[in-house]
Amino acid sequence: MSRAGDSWGRWPLPKDQRLWPLRRRDQPLPADVRPLLAYGQGRSYGDSCLNDGGTLLLTRGLDHFLHFDPGTGVVACEAGATLGEVLEIAVPRGWFLPVVPGTRLATVGGALANDVHGKNHHRAGSFGDHVRAFELLRSDGSRQVLRPGDALFAATVGGLGLTGLVTWVELQLQPVAGPWMQVESLRFDGLDDFFALSAESAGSHEYTVAWVDCLARGKALGRGHFLRANHAAPGAAGQAPGQGLSMPVTPPVSLVNRLTLRPFNALYYHRQRARRRAAVQHYSPYFHPLDGIRDWNRMYGPNGFLQHQCVLPPAQARDAVAALLGEIGRSGQGSFLAVLKEFGDRPAPGLLSFARPGTTLALDFPHRGPGVFALLERLDAIVASAGGALYPAKDARMSPAMFRAGQPRLDAFIPHIDPAFSSSFWRRVME
Ligand SMILES: Cc1cc2nc3c(=O)[nH]c(=O)nc-3n(C[C@H](O)[C@H](O)[C@H](O)COP(=O)(O)OP(=O)(O)OC[C@H]3O[C@@H](n4cnc5c(N)ncnc54)[C@H](O)[C@@H]3O)c2cc1C
Secondary structure (H helix, E strand, O other): OOOOOOOOOOOOOOOOOEEEEOOOOOOOOOOOOOOEEEEOOOOOOOOOOOOOOOEEEEOOOOOOEEEEEOOOOEEEEEOOOEHHHHHHHHHHHOEEOOOOOOOOOOEHHHHHHOOOOOOOHHHHOOHHHHEEEEEEEOOOOOEEEEOOOOHHHHHHOOOOOOOOEEEEEEEEOEEOOOOEEEEEEEEEOOHHHHHHHHHHHHOOOOEEEEEEOOOOOHHHOOOEEEEEEEEOOOOOOOEOOOOOEEOOOOOOOOOOOHHHHHHHHHHHHHOOOOOEEEEEEEHHHHHOHHHHEEOHHHHHOOOOEEEEEEEEOHHHHHHHHHHHHHHHHHHOOOOOOEEEEEEOOOOOOOOOOOOOOEEEEEEEEEOOOHHHHHHHHHHHHHHHHOOOEEOHHHOOOOOHHHHHHOOOOHHHHHHHOOOOEOOHHHHHHOO
Protein backbone atom coordinates (compact mmCIF):
# COMPACT_ATOMS: atom_id res chain seq x y z
CA MET A 1 0.00 0.00 0.00
CA SER A 2 1.21 3.52 -0.65
CA ARG A 3 2.04 5.20 2.69
CA ALA A 4 0.29 8.34 3.92
CA GLY A 5 2.82 11.13 3.57
CA ASP A 6 4.49 9.83 0.37
CA SER A 7 3.94 11.12 -3.14
CA TRP A 8 2.91 8.94 -6.07
CA GLY A 9 6.25 9.01 -7.89
CA ARG A 10 8.01 7.93 -4.66
CA TRP A 11 10.79 10.41 -5.44
CA PRO A 12 11.84 12.41 -3.56
CA LEU A 13 11.07 10.55 -0.34
CA PRO A 14 9.87 12.90 2.43
CA LYS A 15 12.14 13.82 5.34
CA ASP A 16 11.08 14.68 8.89
CA GLN A 17 7.39 15.10 8.19
CA ARG A 18 4.89 15.08 11.03
CA LEU A 19 1.53 13.54 10.10
CA TRP A 20 -1.55 15.20 11.63
CA PRO A 21 -4.77 13.32 10.88
CA LEU A 22 -7.87 15.54 10.75
CA ARG A 23 -11.10 14.01 12.02
CA ARG A 24 -13.60 16.89 12.05
CA ARG A 25 -13.90 19.93 9.86
CA ASP A 26 -14.50 22.19 12.89
CA GLN A 27 -11.16 21.05 14.39
CA PRO A 28 -8.67 23.96 14.87
CA LEU A 29 -5.32 23.81 13.08
CA PRO A 30 -2.32 22.83 15.20
CA ALA A 31 -0.39 25.88 16.42
CA ASP A 32 3.14 24.72 17.18
CA VAL A 33 4.09 22.31 14.37
CA ARG A 34 4.47 24.58 11.35
CA PRO A 35 4.80 24.89 8.38
CA LEU A 36 1.51 23.19 7.54
CA LEU A 37 0.28 21.57 4.32
CA ALA A 38 -2.93 19.70 3.54
CA TYR A 39 -2.41 16.18 2.17
CA GLY A 40 -5.18 14.25 0.43
CA GLN A 41 -4.23 10.94 -1.10
CA GLY A 42 -0.68 11.76 -2.26
CA ARG A 43 -1.66 11.23 -5.90
CA SER A 44 0.60 14.10 -6.88
CA TYR A 45 3.77 12.67 -8.35
CA GLY A 46 6.52 14.89 -6.94
CA ASP A 47 6.92 17.12 -3.92
CA SER A 48 3.90 19.44 -4.17
CA CYS A 49 2.13 17.25 -1.57
CA LEU A 50 5.24 16.92 0.66
CA ASN A 51 6.39 19.13 3.51
CA ASP A 52 9.90 18.23 4.70
CA GLY A 53 10.47 19.37 8.26
CA GLY A 54 6.83 20.41 8.61
CA THR A 55 3.37 18.94 9.22
CA LEU A 56 0.97 17.30 6.79
CA LEU A 57 -2.69 17.74 7.66
CA LEU A 58 -4.14 14.40 6.53
CA THR A 59 -7.60 15.17 5.17
CA ARG A 60 -8.79 11.67 4.35
CA GLY A 61 -10.78 11.54 7.65
CA LEU A 62 -12.93 14.43 6.35
CA ASP A 63 -15.08 12.36 4.02
CA HIS A 64 -18.68 13.24 4.92
CA PHE A 65 -21.25 14.38 2.42
CA LEU A 66 -23.05 17.58 3.45
CA HIS A 67 -25.82 17.63 0.88
CA PHE A 68 -26.76 16.28 -2.54
CA ASP A 69 -29.74 17.42 -4.58
CA PRO A 70 -30.61 14.80 -7.21
CA GLY A 71 -32.89 17.38 -8.87
CA THR A 72 -30.11 19.91 -9.65
CA GLY A 73 -26.91 17.82 -9.34
CA VAL A 74 -25.45 20.14 -6.68
CA VAL A 75 -23.34 18.18 -4.18
CA ALA A 76 -21.29 19.31 -1.19
CA CYS A 77 -18.80 17.08 0.61
CA GLU A 78 -15.83 17.37 2.89
CA ALA A 79 -12.53 17.88 1.12
CA GLY A 80 -11.12 14.44 1.99
CA ALA A 81 -13.82 12.53 0.07
CA THR A 82 -12.39 10.95 -3.06
CA LEU A 83 -13.65 11.60 -6.57
CA GLY A 84 -14.57 7.89 -6.67
CA GLU A 85 -16.79 8.35 -3.60
CA VAL A 86 -18.57 11.26 -5.29
CA LEU A 87 -19.12 9.12 -8.41
CA GLU A 88 -20.50 6.23 -6.32
CA ILE A 89 -23.19 8.51 -4.94
CA ALA A 90 -23.85 10.51 -8.10
CA VAL A 91 -23.87 8.01 -10.99
CA PRO A 92 -26.78 5.82 -9.79
CA ARG A 93 -28.81 9.06 -9.49
CA GLY A 94 -28.00 10.20 -13.04
CA TRP A 95 -25.13 12.62 -12.33
CA PHE A 96 -21.41 12.60 -13.11
CA LEU A 97 -18.39 14.66 -12.10
CA PRO A 98 -17.91 17.46 -14.65
CA VAL A 99 -14.13 16.87 -14.71
CA VAL A 100 -12.29 13.66 -13.80
CA PRO A 101 -8.51 13.19 -13.86
CA GLY A 102 -6.92 9.80 -14.65
CA THR A 103 -7.43 8.56 -11.09
CA ARG A 104 -10.59 8.39 -9.00
CA LEU A 105 -8.44 8.09 -5.86
CA ALA A 106 -7.65 11.82 -5.69
CA THR A 107 -9.60 13.75 -3.06
CA VAL A 108 -11.96 16.61 -3.84
CA GLY A 109 -9.62 19.00 -1.96
CA GLY A 110 -6.60 17.75 -3.92
CA ALA A 111 -8.50 18.10 -7.21
CA LEU A 112 -9.36 21.70 -6.30
CA ALA A 113 -5.85 22.61 -5.11
CA ASN A 114 -4.31 21.39 -8.39
CA ASP A 115 -7.31 22.52 -10.47
CA VAL A 116 -7.10 19.15 -12.23
CA HIS A 117 -8.14 18.61 -15.82
CA GLY A 118 -9.60 15.64 -17.64
CA LYS A 119 -10.09 14.36 -21.16
CA ASN A 120 -12.92 16.88 -21.62
CA HIS A 121 -10.93 20.05 -21.03
CA HIS A 122 -11.75 21.26 -24.56
CA ARG A 123 -15.45 21.27 -23.56
CA ALA A 124 -15.62 21.63 -19.77
CA GLY A 125 -12.46 23.43 -18.69
CA SER A 126 -10.92 22.31 -15.40
CA PHE A 127 -12.20 21.20 -11.98
CA GLY A 128 -12.38 24.73 -10.57
CA ASP A 129 -14.81 25.77 -13.30
CA HIS A 130 -17.47 23.61 -11.59
CA VAL A 131 -16.83 24.56 -7.98
CA ARG A 132 -19.74 26.65 -6.65
CA ALA A 133 -18.27 27.30 -3.20
CA PHE A 134 -15.82 26.00 -0.60
CA GLU A 135 -14.77 26.78 2.94
CA LEU A 136 -11.17 27.86 3.59
CA LEU A 137 -9.68 27.58 7.07
CA ARG A 138 -6.69 29.88 7.57
CA SER A 139 -3.97 29.51 10.19
CA ASP A 140 -5.33 32.53 12.13
CA GLY A 141 -8.45 30.40 12.80
CA SER A 142 -10.69 32.36 10.38
CA ARG A 143 -13.10 30.49 8.09
CA GLN A 144 -14.38 31.95 4.84
CA VAL A 145 -16.88 30.58 2.36
CA LEU A 146 -15.50 31.49 -1.06
CA ARG A 147 -17.28 31.63 -4.40
CA PRO A 148 -16.25 32.34 -8.02
CA GLY A 149 -15.39 36.02 -8.26
CA ASP A 150 -13.67 36.15 -4.84
CA ALA A 151 -9.94 36.86 -5.07
CA LEU A 152 -9.13 34.10 -2.58
CA PHE A 153 -11.24 31.66 -4.64
CA ALA A 154 -9.00 32.21 -7.69
CA ALA A 155 -5.88 31.91 -5.52
CA THR A 156 -7.01 28.65 -3.87
CA VAL A 157 -8.20 26.90 -7.05
CA GLY A 158 -4.92 25.53 -8.41
CA GLY A 159 -3.16 27.21 -5.47
CA LEU A 160 -1.14 24.12 -4.49
CA GLY A 161 -2.54 24.03 -0.95
CA LEU A 162 -0.73 27.24 0.01
CA THR A 163 -3.69 29.45 0.91
CA GLY A 164 -4.96 27.30 3.82
CA LEU A 165 -7.07 24.19 4.40
CA VAL A 166 -10.17 23.60 2.27
CA THR A 167 -12.65 21.84 4.58
CA TRP A 168 -15.62 21.29 2.24
CA VAL A 169 -16.45 21.87 -1.41
CA GLU A 170 -19.74 22.38 -3.27
CA LEU A 171 -19.77 21.20 -6.89
CA GLN A 172 -22.14 21.31 -9.83
CA LEU A 173 -22.37 17.83 -11.38
CA GLN A 174 -23.39 17.10 -14.98
CA PRO A 175 -26.36 14.91 -15.94
CA VAL A 176 -25.74 11.49 -17.56
CA ALA A 177 -27.99 8.64 -18.69
CA GLY A 178 -26.01 5.98 -16.80
CA PRO A 179 -22.55 4.56 -16.13
CA TRP A 180 -21.73 3.66 -19.75
CA MET A 181 -19.42 5.33 -22.22
CA GLN A 182 -19.52 5.07 -25.99
CA VAL A 183 -15.82 4.79 -26.79
CA GLU A 184 -13.96 4.79 -30.07
CA SER A 185 -10.28 4.04 -30.57
CA LEU A 186 -8.55 5.13 -33.78
CA ARG A 187 -5.03 4.10 -34.69
CA PHE A 188 -3.08 7.00 -36.21
CA ASP A 189 0.26 7.15 -38.01
CA GLY A 190 1.87 10.38 -36.87
CA LEU A 191 1.53 13.78 -35.22
CA ASP A 192 -0.30 15.49 -38.07
CA ASP A 193 -3.00 12.82 -37.83
CA PHE A 194 -3.26 13.46 -34.09
CA PHE A 195 -3.94 17.17 -34.61
CA ALA A 196 -6.40 16.43 -37.43
CA LEU A 197 -8.28 13.92 -35.25
CA SER A 198 -8.37 16.35 -32.32
CA ALA A 199 -9.83 19.10 -34.51
CA GLU A 200 -12.34 16.73 -36.09
CA SER A 201 -13.47 15.28 -32.73
CA ALA A 202 -13.66 18.45 -30.62
CA GLY A 203 -17.23 19.19 -31.71
CA SER A 204 -18.54 15.63 -31.75
CA HIS A 205 -16.86 14.10 -28.68
CA GLU A 206 -16.85 15.21 -25.09
CA TYR A 207 -13.70 13.27 -24.21
CA THR A 208 -10.57 13.05 -26.37
CA VAL A 209 -7.04 11.89 -25.58
CA ALA A 210 -4.25 10.00 -27.34
CA TRP A 211 -1.63 7.51 -26.33
CA VAL A 212 1.60 7.95 -28.25
CA ASP A 213 4.39 5.46 -28.94
CA CYS A 214 7.20 7.64 -27.71
CA LEU A 215 9.93 5.33 -29.00
CA ALA A 216 8.81 5.38 -32.65
CA ARG A 217 11.08 7.39 -34.93
CA GLY A 218 11.27 8.77 -38.46
CA LYS A 219 8.00 8.62 -40.33
CA ALA A 220 6.31 6.82 -37.41
CA LEU A 221 7.16 9.67 -34.98
CA GLY A 222 4.07 10.44 -32.93
CA ARG A 223 2.04 7.41 -34.01
CA GLY A 224 -0.51 6.14 -31.51
CA HIS A 225 -4.12 5.57 -30.60
CA PHE A 226 -6.70 8.33 -30.39
CA LEU A 227 -9.49 7.65 -27.92
CA ARG A 228 -12.68 9.64 -28.11
CA ALA A 229 -15.86 9.11 -26.17
CA ASN A 230 -19.24 10.39 -25.08
CA HIS A 231 -21.51 9.36 -22.25
CA ALA A 232 -23.69 6.64 -23.79
CA ALA A 233 -27.35 7.22 -24.59
CA PRO A 234 -30.05 5.67 -22.36
CA GLY A 235 -30.34 1.90 -22.76
CA ALA A 236 -26.67 1.30 -23.73
CA ALA A 237 -24.84 -1.34 -21.69
CA GLY A 238 -21.48 -3.11 -21.89
CA GLN A 239 -19.40 -5.38 -19.74
CA ALA A 240 -19.22 -4.67 -16.00
CA PRO A 241 -15.71 -3.78 -14.77
CA GLY A 242 -13.69 -6.71 -13.37
CA GLN A 243 -11.86 -7.02 -10.05
CA GLY A 244 -8.66 -4.97 -9.85
CA LEU A 245 -5.14 -6.38 -9.73
CA SER A 246 -2.45 -5.08 -7.43
CA MET A 247 1.33 -4.79 -7.42
CA PRO A 248 2.06 -7.02 -4.38
CA VAL A 249 5.55 -5.75 -3.49
CA THR A 250 8.04 -3.18 -4.69
CA PRO A 251 10.47 -5.11 -6.94
CA PRO A 252 14.17 -4.59 -6.12
CA VAL A 253 14.79 -3.10 -9.58
CA SER A 254 12.54 -1.19 -11.94
CA LEU A 255 10.47 -3.42 -14.21
CA VAL A 256 10.40 -0.48 -16.59
CA ASN A 257 13.65 -0.50 -18.53
CA ARG A 258 15.10 -0.56 -22.03
CA LEU A 259 14.21 -4.26 -22.37
CA THR A 260 10.53 -3.77 -21.54
CA LEU A 261 9.79 -0.31 -22.91
CA ARG A 262 10.35 -0.74 -26.63
CA PRO A 263 8.34 -3.99 -26.94
CA PHE A 264 5.59 -2.54 -24.68
CA ASN A 265 5.22 0.57 -26.82
CA ALA A 266 5.30 -1.40 -30.09
CA LEU A 267 2.86 -4.02 -28.76
CA TYR A 268 0.46 -1.38 -27.51
CA TYR A 269 0.53 0.37 -30.87
CA HIS A 270 -0.21 -2.88 -32.71
CA ARG A 271 -2.77 -4.21 -30.19
CA GLN A 272 -5.55 -3.00 -32.42
CA ARG A 273 -5.46 -4.42 -35.94
CA ALA A 274 -8.43 -2.46 -37.22
CA ARG A 275 -7.89 1.28 -37.73
CA ARG A 276 -11.08 1.99 -35.81
CA ARG A 277 -12.69 0.12 -32.95
CA ALA A 278 -15.84 1.09 -31.06
CA ALA A 279 -17.24 -0.27 -27.80
CA VAL A 280 -19.54 0.50 -24.91
CA GLN A 281 -17.44 0.58 -21.74
CA HIS A 282 -18.12 1.22 -18.06
CA TYR A 283 -16.90 4.65 -16.96
CA SER A 284 -14.50 3.19 -14.43
CA PRO A 285 -12.03 1.37 -16.77
CA TYR A 286 -12.51 4.12 -19.35
CA PHE A 287 -11.51 6.99 -17.05
CA HIS A 288 -9.30 5.16 -14.59
CA PRO A 289 -7.58 2.19 -16.25
CA LEU A 290 -4.54 2.51 -13.99
CA ASP A 291 -6.61 2.42 -10.78
CA GLY A 292 -7.38 -1.20 -11.82
CA ILE A 293 -3.77 -2.09 -10.83
CA ARG A 294 -3.44 -0.99 -7.23
CA ASP A 295 -0.04 0.53 -6.38
CA TRP A 296 1.16 0.30 -10.01
CA ASN A 297 3.69 3.01 -9.14
CA ARG A 298 5.74 0.30 -7.43
CA MET A 299 6.67 -1.34 -10.72
CA TYR A 300 9.25 1.41 -11.17
CA GLY A 301 11.27 -0.12 -8.33
CA PRO A 302 12.67 1.31 -5.11
CA ASN A 303 13.97 4.55 -6.68
CA GLY A 304 10.55 5.61 -7.91
CA PHE A 305 9.87 7.55 -11.08
CA LEU A 306 9.44 11.05 -12.44
CA GLN A 307 6.73 12.50 -14.58
CA HIS A 308 7.16 15.30 -17.08
CA GLN A 309 3.90 16.97 -18.10
CA CYS A 310 4.02 20.14 -20.14
CA VAL A 311 1.56 22.38 -21.94
CA LEU A 312 2.64 24.02 -25.19
CA PRO A 313 1.00 27.09 -26.79
CA PRO A 314 -1.11 26.27 -29.89
CA ALA A 315 1.16 27.90 -32.46
CA GLN A 316 4.29 26.09 -31.21
CA ALA A 317 2.68 22.79 -30.17
CA ARG A 318 3.18 20.69 -33.32
CA ASP A 319 6.90 21.37 -33.64
CA ALA A 320 7.59 21.28 -29.92
CA VAL A 321 5.86 17.89 -29.45
CA ALA A 322 7.90 16.55 -32.39
CA ALA A 323 11.09 17.91 -30.79
CA LEU A 324 10.21 16.37 -27.39
CA LEU A 325 9.45 12.95 -28.91
CA GLY A 326 12.60 13.16 -31.05
CA GLU A 327 14.72 13.88 -27.96
CA ILE A 328 13.14 10.98 -26.05
CA GLY A 329 13.52 8.60 -28.99
CA ARG A 330 17.23 9.44 -29.28
CA SER A 331 17.75 9.00 -25.53
CA GLY A 332 16.23 5.50 -25.53
CA GLN A 333 14.69 6.39 -22.14
CA GLY A 334 11.12 6.02 -23.26
CA SER A 335 7.96 6.22 -21.26
CA PHE A 336 5.38 3.51 -20.64
CA LEU A 337 2.65 6.07 -20.81
CA ALA A 338 2.90 9.00 -23.17
CA VAL A 339 -0.36 10.87 -23.20
CA LEU A 340 -1.19 13.69 -25.60
CA LYS A 341 -4.23 15.95 -25.43
CA GLU A 342 -5.35 19.30 -26.78
CA PHE A 343 -6.76 21.65 -24.15
CA GLY A 344 -9.60 24.03 -24.96
CA ASP A 345 -9.35 27.81 -24.82
CA ARG A 346 -11.50 28.54 -21.75
CA PRO A 347 -9.64 30.94 -19.40
CA ALA A 348 -8.33 29.12 -16.31
CA PRO A 349 -10.25 29.70 -13.05
CA GLY A 350 -7.15 29.73 -10.82
CA LEU A 351 -4.22 32.14 -10.71
CA LEU A 352 -1.78 29.21 -10.88
CA SER A 353 -3.93 26.74 -12.87
CA PHE A 354 -1.88 24.55 -15.17
CA ALA A 355 -4.41 23.79 -17.92
CA ARG A 356 -4.49 26.54 -20.56
CA PRO A 357 -4.97 26.74 -24.34
CA GLY A 358 -2.52 24.44 -26.09
CA THR A 359 -1.37 20.83 -26.19
CA THR A 360 -0.29 18.80 -23.19
CA LEU A 361 2.13 15.86 -23.26
CA ALA A 362 2.63 13.67 -20.17
CA LEU A 363 5.47 11.16 -19.83
CA ASP A 364 6.73 8.85 -17.07
CA PHE A 365 10.42 8.03 -16.62
CA PRO A 366 11.93 5.55 -14.18
CA HIS A 367 14.46 7.15 -11.86
CA ARG A 368 17.69 5.56 -13.03
CA GLY A 369 20.19 8.12 -11.88
CA PRO A 370 21.64 11.31 -13.40
CA GLY A 371 20.85 10.36 -17.04
CA VAL A 372 17.15 10.88 -16.55
CA PHE A 373 17.64 14.31 -14.98
CA ALA A 374 19.83 15.38 -17.91
CA LEU A 375 17.13 14.21 -20.33
CA LEU A 376 14.40 16.04 -18.39
CA GLU A 377 16.43 19.25 -18.55
CA ARG A 378 16.71 18.91 -22.31
CA LEU A 379 12.94 18.46 -22.43
CA ASP A 380 12.49 21.55 -20.23
CA ALA A 381 14.61 23.59 -22.64
CA ILE A 382 12.29 22.62 -25.53
CA VAL A 383 9.21 23.50 -23.46
CA ALA A 384 10.71 26.82 -22.32
CA SER A 385 11.73 27.91 -25.81
CA ALA A 386 8.19 27.15 -27.04
CA GLY A 387 6.75 29.35 -24.25
CA GLY A 388 5.20 26.36 -22.44
CA ALA A 389 4.88 25.37 -18.79
CA LEU A 390 5.24 22.28 -16.57
CA TYR A 391 2.52 20.88 -14.29
CA PRO A 392 3.50 21.33 -10.59
CA ALA A 393 1.30 18.35 -9.57
CA LYS A 394 3.59 16.09 -11.60
CA ASP A 395 6.89 17.76 -10.87
CA ALA A 396 9.78 16.94 -8.52
CA ARG A 397 12.70 18.78 -10.06
CA MET A 398 11.91 21.76 -12.30
CA SER A 399 14.08 24.84 -11.74
CA PRO A 400 12.76 28.04 -10.12
CA ALA A 401 13.20 29.80 -13.48
CA MET A 402 11.11 27.18 -15.27
CA PHE A 403 8.33 27.52 -12.69
CA ARG A 404 8.26 31.32 -12.91
CA ALA A 405 8.28 31.29 -16.69
CA GLY A 406 5.17 29.08 -16.68
CA GLN A 407 3.23 31.21 -14.15
CA PRO A 408 2.41 34.65 -15.55
CA ARG A 409 0.08 35.42 -12.59
CA LEU A 410 2.52 34.38 -9.85
CA ASP A 411 2.87 37.93 -8.46
CA ALA A 412 -0.91 38.23 -8.05
CA PHE A 413 -0.99 34.87 -6.23
CA ILE A 414 1.78 35.43 -3.67
CA PRO A 415 -0.10 37.90 -1.37
CA HIS A 416 -2.83 35.25 -0.82
CA ILE A 417 -0.49 32.62 0.66
CA ASP A 418 -1.24 31.73 4.29
CA PRO A 419 2.00 32.50 6.18
CA ALA A 420 1.81 29.19 8.12
CA PHE A 421 1.45 27.04 4.96
CA SER A 422 4.24 25.83 2.71
CA SER A 423 5.40 22.73 0.81
CA SER A 424 8.66 21.11 -0.23
CA PHE A 425 7.79 22.05 -3.83
CA TRP A 426 7.17 25.68 -2.95
CA ARG A 427 10.41 26.11 -1.02
CA ARG A 428 12.28 24.49 -3.93
CA VAL A 429 10.84 26.63 -6.72
CA MET A 430 10.82 29.90 -4.76
CA GLU A 431 14.39 29.66 -3.47
C1 LIG B 1 -2.83 7.66 -12.12
C2 LIG B 1 -2.94 9.15 -12.01
C3 LIG B 1 -3.55 9.85 -13.02
C4 LIG B 1 -3.68 11.24 -12.92
N1 LIG B 1 -4.30 11.89 -13.94
C5 LIG B 1 -4.44 13.24 -13.89
C6 LIG B 1 -5.14 13.94 -14.89
O1 LIG B 1 -5.64 13.35 -15.85
N2 LIG B 1 -5.28 15.30 -14.76
C7 LIG B 1 -4.77 15.97 -13.69
O2 LIG B 1 -4.93 17.19 -13.63
N3 LIG B 1 -4.10 15.33 -12.71
C8 LIG B 1 -3.94 13.97 -12.78
N4 LIG B 1 -3.28 13.32 -11.77
C9 LIG B 1 -2.77 14.09 -10.63
C10 LIG B 1 -3.77 14.15 -9.49
O3 LIG B 1 -5.10 14.24 -9.97
C11 LIG B 1 -3.50 15.40 -8.66
O4 LIG B 1 -2.17 15.40 -8.23
C12 LIG B 1 -4.44 15.54 -7.45
O5 LIG B 1 -4.28 16.83 -6.93
C13 LIG B 1 -4.16 14.50 -6.38
O6 LIG B 1 -5.11 14.64 -5.35
P1 LIG B 1 -4.78 14.16 -3.85
O7 LIG B 1 -6.05 14.15 -3.10
O8 LIG B 1 -4.02 12.89 -3.88
O9 LIG B 1 -3.91 15.37 -3.35
P2 LIG B 1 -2.40 15.37 -2.82
O10 LIG B 1 -1.53 14.84 -3.90
O11 LIG B 1 -2.33 14.74 -1.50
O12 LIG B 1 -2.16 16.94 -2.69
C14 LIG B 1 -2.13 17.71 -3.87
C15 LIG B 1 -2.17 19.20 -3.52
O13 LIG B 1 -3.47 19.49 -3.01
C16 LIG B 1 -3.35 20.15 -1.77
N5 LIG B 1 -4.52 19.76 -0.97
C17 LIG B 1 -5.02 18.52 -0.80
N6 LIG B 1 -6.12 18.57 -0.02
C18 LIG B 1 -6.32 19.87 0.29
C19 LIG B 1 -7.27 20.56 1.09
N7 LIG B 1 -8.25 19.93 1.72
N8 LIG B 1 -7.13 21.90 1.23
C20 LIG B 1 -6.14 22.58 0.60
N9 LIG B 1 -5.23 21.97 -0.18
C21 LIG B 1 -5.31 20.63 -0.34
C22 LIG B 1 -2.03 19.65 -1.19
O14 LIG B 1 -1.53 20.55 -0.24
C23 LIG B 1 -1.19 19.57 -2.44
O15 LIG B 1 -0.67 20.85 -2.76
C24 LIG B 1 -3.15 11.93 -11.81
C25 LIG B 1 -2.52 11.21 -10.78
C26 LIG B 1 -2.42 9.83 -10.87
C27 LIG B 1 -1.75 9.07 -9.77
